[in-house]
Amino acid sequence: GNSVTQMEGPVTLSEEAFLTINCTYTATGYPSLFWYVQYPGEGLQLLLKATKADDKGSNKGFEATYRKETTSFHLEKGSVQVSDSAVYFCALYGGGSNYKLTFGKGTLLTVNP
Amino acid sequence: GAVVSQHPSRVICKSGTSVKIECRSLDFQATTMFWYRQFPKQSLMLMATSNEGSKATYEQGVEKDKFLINHASLTLSTLTVTSAHPEDSSFYICSARDEAGSGNTIYFGEGSWLTVV
Numbered sequence: 067g068n069s070v071t072q073m074e075g076p077v078t079l080s081e082e083a084f085l086t087i088n089c090t091y092t093a094t095g096y097p098s099l100f101w102y103v104q105y106p107g108e109g110l111q112l113l114l115k116a117t118k119a120d121d122k123g124s125n126k127g128f129e130a131t132y133r134k135e136t137t138s139f140h141l142e143k144g145s146v147q148v149s150d151s152a153v154y155f156c157a158l159y160g161g162g163s164n165y166k167l168t169f170g171k172g173t174l175l176t177v178n179p
Numbered sequence: 180g181a182v183v184s185q186h187p188s189r190v191i192c193k194s195g196t197s198v199k200i201e202c203r204s205l206d207f208q209a210t211t212m213f214w215y216r217q218f219p220k221q222s223l224m225l226m227a228t229s230n231e232g233s234k235a236t237y238e239q240g241v242e243k244d245k246f247l248i249n250h251a252s253l254t255l256s257t258l259t260v261t262s263a264h265p266e267d268s269s270f271y272i273c274s275a276r277d278e279a280g281s282g283n284t285i286y287f288g289e290g291s292w293l294t295v296v
Contacts, residue, residue: 098283109185109272109290110223155222159285165211165276167285171222 068093072156072170079146079177087141087173089130089156097160099123099132099139100167104153113141113154146177182206183275185288192263192295199259200291202273208253209275213285214246217270229256263295 073088091097098117102110114123119134128143139156156170182205192198202212210231215223227248228236235248245267247259256275260267272290276283 100285102287107290107292110274110287112284112286115284159283165283165285166213166225166228167274169222174220 068097068158068168070156070158070168070170073173074171076174076176079175081148081177081179082145083177085141085143085146085150085175087154087156087175089139089141089170091137091139091156091158091168093137093158093160093168095160096134097158099130100157100159101128101130101139101141102155102157104155104172106152110155146175148177148179151175151177183273183286183288185273185291187291188289189292190294192293194264194295195262197259197261198263198293199257200271200273200293202256202258202275202288204254204275204277204286207275207277207279209256209277210253211276211278212250212256213274213276214248214256214258215272215274217272217290223272226258231256260293263293265295268293268295 069092071090100115101113103113104110114125116123116132122131130139130141153172153174155172157167159165159167184203186201212229214226217223226241229248229250231250237243250256274285274287
């Protein structure tokens, strides 16, 4: 079945530091890949997505590239802000999943001023 | 972007009563919606897939008679927690699949905090 392995946190950075959160996956076929962000006490917000190999999703300074050869979708941001503090979830569907999302365990990011 | 709205955002109910949570897709039609439960500091646990006009598909271990799901229209799915008990207290989140365009993106609601006292 499908699975997502996400870098375990928590991750603590200083403002303006570079962020990488690793995400690798296992899936049959060609899944769609997503990063969602969850702020404290809230639901999930779609951060970015990629639907085919070599696609780069980007939003709010965050980027992730769909790498089929390494089955990865690492999240990066060049300069984090305090407001980026949240839990980040890598997820996929497709490849036989009937559109049920498979989530990673989430990575808590804390950015200090 | 596409918006999914949940209501209520917070609800407190007495043990033994039932509570209904609504999930609406505001600017797209969704034949498929999903209901999740999230425990503190954990990832989301899929409870069931809600299919418009047909019965929901429940994940293994989820009691279908306790968590009633109705997807009566293309923009609304409801989750009813029946005979609620304190252990049902949790954060419930719905999502809806926007099938238009490429990618079939899934959007999430804001979540509903249920406290059973």
